[in-house]
Each structure stands twice: as C-alpha cells, then as structure tokens.
Amino acid sequence: MNSLIKLELARALRNRKFLFFSVIYPSALFLLIAGKADSTTKVDGSGLTLPTYMMVSMASFGALTAVLMGNSERIAKERESGWVRQLRLTMLPGRGYVLAKTASSAVVSLPSIVVVFAVAAAVKHVRLDAWQWLALTGAIWAGSLVFAALGVALGYLASGDAVRPITMIVYFGLSILGGLWMPTTAFPDWLQSATKWVPTHAYAALGQAIEESRAPHAQDIAILVVFFVLFTGGAAWLYRKDTLKA
Amino acid sequence: MTMTTGAASRAVGFEQVTKAYGDVRAVDGLSLELHPGETVALLGPNGAGKSTTLDLLLGLKQPDSGSVKVFGTSPRQAIVAGRVGAMLQSGGLMEDVSVVELVRLACALHPKPFKVDDVMARAGVSQIADRKVNKLSGGQAQRVRFALATAGDSDLIVLDEPTTGMDVSARQAFWATMREQADQGRTVLFATHYLEEADAIADRVLVLHRGRLLADGTAAEIKAKAGARRVSFDLEGAFDEAALRRLPFLTSIDISGQTVRVQSSDADATVHALYGLGVYPRNLEVAGLGLEQAFVAITEAEEAKQS
Numbered sequence: 001m002n003s004l005i006k007l008e009l010a011r012a013l014r015n016r017k018f019l020f021f022s023v024i025y026p027s028a029l030f031l032l033i034a035g036k037a038d039s040t041t042k043v044d045g046s047g048l049t050l051p052t053y054m055m056v057s058m059a060s061f062g063a064l065t066a067v068l069m070g071n072s073e074r075i076a077k078e079r080e081s082g083w084v085r086q087l088r089l090t091m092l093p094g095r096g097y098v099l100a101k102t103a104s105s106a107v108v109s110l111p112s113i114v115v116v117f118a119v120a121a122a123v124k125h126v127r128l129d130a131w132q133w134l135a136l137t138g139a140i141w142a143g144s145l146v147f148a149a150l151g152v153a154l155g156y157l158a159s160g161d162a163v164r165p166i167t168m169i170v171y172f173g174l175s176i177l178g179g180l181w182m183p184t185t186a187f188p189d190w191l192q193s194a195t196k197w198v199p200t201h202a203y204a205a206l207g208q209a210i211e212e213s214r215a216p217h218a219q220d221i222a223i224l225v226v227f228f229v230l231f232t233g234g235a236a237w238l239y240r241k242d243t244l245k246a
Numbered sequence: 247m248t249m250t251t252g253a254a255s256r257a258v259g260f261e262q263v264t265k266a267y268g269d270v271r272a273v274d275g276l277s278l279e280l281h282p283g284e285t286v287a288l289l290g291p292n293g294a295g296k297s298t299t300l301d302l303l304l305g306l307k308q309p310d311s312g313s314v315k316v317f318g319t320s321p322r323q324a325i326v327a328g329r330v331g332a333m334l335q336s337g338g339l340m341e342d343v344s345v346v347e348l349v350r351l352a353c354a355l356h357p358k359p360f361k362v363d364d365v366m367a368r369a370g371v372s373q374i375a376d377r378k379v380n381k382l383s384g385g386q387a388q389r390v391r392f393a394l395a396t397a398g399d400s401d402l403i404v405l406d407e408p409t410t411g412m413d414v415s416a417r418q419a420f421w422a423t424m425r426e427q428a429d430q431g432r433t434v435l436f437a438t439h440y441l442e443e444a445d446a447i448a449d450r451v452l453v454l455h456r457g458r459l460l461a462d463g464t465a466a467e468i469k470a471k472a473g474a475r476r477v478s479f480d481l482e483g484a485f486d487e488a489a490l491r492r493l494p495f496l497t498s499i500d501i502s503g504q505t506v507r508v509q510s511s512d513a514d515a516t517v518h519a520l521y522g523l524g525v526y527p528r529n530l531e532v533a534g535l536g537l538e539q540a541f542v543a544i545t546e547a548e549e550a551k552q553s
Contacts (some may be wrong), residue, residue, distance in 0.1 A: 003354035011342045081338025086394065087326060089304055089332045090355035244308070 008104035026062030044185035053123035056207035062112030067148035070105030075155025076163035149231035156238035255474035263312035272455035287444035328357030331400035356398030369393035384411025397421035405436040475513035
C-alpha cells in the first residue's frame with residue numbers, strides 16, 4: 001500500500017492546479033481579508049484580532065480544500081474509468097485505495113496549513129507560544145480527516161459530471177457557513193445559531209480555542225466526532241454498494 | 247473430452263453459475279472447468295456474457311447462484327495469493343503518472359513480482375516508459391494493461407478482449423506476447439469476438455452465447471462449426487432430392503421449389519460434389535457466415551442434436 005500512497009503523493013505534488021488551490025490560495029485569501037486589518041481590533045465575540053482569527057480560518061480552509069478536493073473528484077473519476085476495478089485485481093485490500101488517497105491528500109494539507117501560518121506570522125505579525133503553533137497544526141491537521149471522509153463519501157456518491165458541482169456546493173457551503181471566509185458574527189442571528197452545528201464551524205472553533213489558550217468547547221469536539229462517524233459510515237456504505245455493483 | 251478431476255487440480259471451476267441484471271440473464275447456468283496450462287479462448291458476440299463471466303471469475307461480481315472457484319479457493323483468495331493476473335476491457339489506468347511508475351506499482355502490489363524492466367520488455371512498453379499514461383494510443387494502453395496483468399508470477403492470466411483498438415499488425419505482434427505467457431506454462435484465458443484470434447492462440451475454445459456454453463472444443467472443431475458457408479442455387483426441372491441431401495459436409499439444407507439453400511462446413515467440397523451429381527445449378531452463390539450467424543448455426547446444430 002505504501003507504493004500506492006507514494007505514487008498518489010507524487011501525482012498530487014505534480015498537479016499544479018491542485019497545489020495552487022490547496023497551498024497558495026488560502027494564504028492569498030488570508031492576505032486579502034486580513035490585509036488592511038490592524039492588529040488591535042478584536043473580532044466580535046472573541047478575544048482575537050482579525051489576523052489571528054482569520055489565520056486559523058484560512059489554515060482550516062486550506063486543509064479542507066486539500067482533503068475534500070483531493071478525494072471526491074479523483075475517486076469519482078477513477079471509479080468511472082475502471083482504475084478502481086483494476087486495483088481490485090491486486091492484493092491491495094479494498095479499503096487500501098481509499099486510505100492511500102486520504103493519506104496522500106493529508107500530506108498535501110500539511111503545507112497548506114503551515115504556509116498560512118508562516119504568511120500570518122511574517123506579514124501580519126501574528127505571535128503565539130510555541131505549544132500553540134504545534135497544537136494548532138496538529139488540531140487542524142487531525143480535524144481535516146473529518147472532511148477527507150466526506151470527500152471519499154462524495155466520490156462514491158456522485159459520478160461523472162455531477163461530482164464537481166456537488167463538491168463545489170458542499171465546499172463553498174461548508175466554507176461560508178462555517179465562518180472560514182468571514183466571522184459568522186456578521187450573519188443574522190437565526191443563521192448564527194444554525195452555523196454552530198456546521199462541522200467546519202466546530203473545526204475552526206477548535207483552532208480559535210487554542211489561540212485563546214483555553215480548552216475547546218465539548219460541543220465542538222462532539223460535533224466533529226459525530227460528523228466524522230457520519231461521513232466515515234456514509235463513505236463505507238457507499239463504497240460497499242459500489243463494490244457490489246461494479 | 248471433459249475429464250473428471252479433483253477441485254485442486256482445476257485452475258477454474260464454474261458450477262451452475264447464474265448472474266442476472268433485472269430480467270436479463272447475463273450468465274445462465276454456466277458450468278465449466280479450466281485445467282492448468284491450458285490456453286483458452288472465450289469466444290462470443292457482444293452481449294454473450296463474456297465480460298460478466300470474467301467479472302465473476304475475478305470476484306468483481308458475485309453470482310446470484312452457483313459457485314466460482316479459482317485454484318480451489320474463492321477468486322479473491324486466489325488474487326491475494328498472487329495466482330491471478332488480469333486485464334479488464336473496462337480497466338482504466340491511473341492518470342497523470344508515467345508508464346514505468348504504473349508498472350512499478352503493479353509489481354509492488356504483486357506477492358511474487360517480476361523485475362520491472364523485464365515486465366516492461368515482455369509487454370513491449372519499454373520504449374514508452376516515460377510517457378504519461380493518459381497520452382497513450384489505444385493499442386499502447388492495451389499493452390500497458392497487459393504489463394499490469396503480467397507484473398508477477400501468476401498461474402492464471404485473464405485477458406478481456408486484449409487486442410481491442412489494435413490494427414492487424416499490432417494484433418499479431420500481441421498474439422506472440424500472449425503465446426509467450428502460455429509457453430511458460432501459465433493458464434491463459436482470454437475473451438475475444440474474433441474467431442481468428444481464438445484460432446491463432448487457443449488450444450481450447452469455449453463458445454458463449456446468451457450466457458450459456460454453446461460449444462467447447464479445439465479451435466479447429468469450433469472453426470469447422472463456425473466457419474460454415476452458405477451455398478444457394480436454383481435447379482431447373484426434376485432433380486433427385488435424396489441425392490442433394492446426401493451432399494458431403496452439409497450442416498443444413500432447405501429446399502423450396504427450385505431453390506436450394508444449404509450450409510456447409512466445407513463449401514468447396516460440397517459444390518464439387520454437387521456438379522458430380524450431373525445437375526446444372528444456376529445462380530450459384532457461396533457466402534461466408536458472419537460470426538453472429540455462425541453462432542446461430544451452432545445453436546441450431548446443438549438444438550437439433552438434443553431434440
């Protein structure tokens with residue numbers, strides 16, 4: 001299976017479009033949004049300045065892009081082309097394909113997190129303790145697995161032309177409703193209370209808790225765990241269905 | 247012809263296997279045995295159930311009823327043990343990687359791999375090693391699929407319409423590659439709808455039609471059946487009907503009025519004998535049967551034998 005992970009990874013790193021959107025784009029968006037903000041004004045409802053707040057949002061967004069895009073479209077395409085069938089004629093276990101895809105997209109998501117941090121620290125002078133940087137990286141990286149599972153599920157749910165629009169709707173929906181592009185405090189009240197249940201919101205809240213040097217809310221962790229179970233279960237169910245059909 | 251042998255000495259065993267899609271029975275009560283070392287062609291027109299049969303054999307599909315065994319175990323167990331290498335007609339290739347990267351992966355995923363360079367050389371893809379997989383011609387892609395199927399020391403090689411997309415010369419070069427595998431003592435099973443291809447490589451031909459095994463024999467036997475020609479002519483005046491029916495190599499005869507239509511497994515001999523009867527046939531036509539018609543001819547012959 002390592003050989004498949006290696007090849008998937010080599011291929012992902014060769015794909016400039018994918019690298020641009022998952023590694024460069026979140027940092028560029030960070031500079032665009034936080035560019036003019038000063039380093040003293042706090043974001044409503046949090047003790048963080050806009051650059052600090054948006055740094056976590058954009059790192060989460062970058063990781064989301066890498067794992068969601070990396071999985072869904074590729075899987076749908078390779079299911080259709082028959083590559084998945086061909087792999088089933090090797091000794092690779094059935095879940096090996098999905099694990100290799102997820103592992104390789106997780107490797108790409110790491111630089112997308114670190115690059116946002118580096119840009120935020122260098123350009124917007126975001127300062128945190130060493131343990132906070134490490135904890136942030138770990139939390140955002142681990143949390144991205146939730147969306148990797150979602151990417152797998154989408155890849156087995158949709159096929160052909162349908163997968164891209166569906167992935168895009170889910171991707172933008174999660175980004176906006178989760179407050180990755182702008183703090184949800186800008187939303188009307190009814191929407192704000194709804195977005196608390198969006199997994200990307202809980203995902204970003206995890207990082208913000210670390211920035212504020214406090215323990216994350218139990219509710220956010222619970223939401224992420226529930227969605228992880230939901231997405232993984234859905235992906236497993238769709239995978240099995242696909243295997244029987246193919 | 248069929249020997250009764252133990253399950254362990256069989257490469258492949260199908261017992262009363264049925265697979266349906268809705269109302270259509272793609273495979274209908276199929277029983278067959280392949281013996282180690284045989285080179286077997288699975289011949290049939292499109293929609294005969296060839297691909298479904300191979301999918302069942304490879305464990306990609308599960309039969310509705312009946313059992314499929316490969317070397318006495320389930321297809322999946324045989325694959326995991328590295329005993330089966332296969333190339334699918336519908337088997338896509340990983341994109342955005344080079345040919346050599348893909349072959350290297352196939353070798354890494356085989357329990358008894360060959361050296362990457364050897365696999366590439368045998369499949370004839372060494373010259374295109376660095377080419378991206380998505381930039382290959384149809385024939386080149388088939389060769390790469392073949393390389394994936396022969397990446398390791400498998401006992402059974404399964405090839406689904408391996409020469410699709412190849413021109414005549416490429417096809418003949420590919421047959422040599424396939425024969426090499428058979429010469430090394432492997433069991434080779436390939437699906438094709440070219441009788442010529444079955445004749446060139448296989449020492450046993452299974453004819454599949456509507457999910458059933460129509461005929462099982464040597465290529466020469468099948469060729470004699472499927473290679474039938476149609477001869478038609480008109481006769482003037484009275485003629486000896488019984489003598490016509492005794493013409494050599496006839497597989498069927500239809501006399502309506504003055505027009506006679508026969509099918510013959512050796513049209514030359516039949517026509518020669520016809521003139522020997524002293525009659526003067528007019529509007530004589532000799533035409534080959536297409537493969538589709540040949541299957542119908544075999545079906546009718548089989549049904550006639552049974553009734």
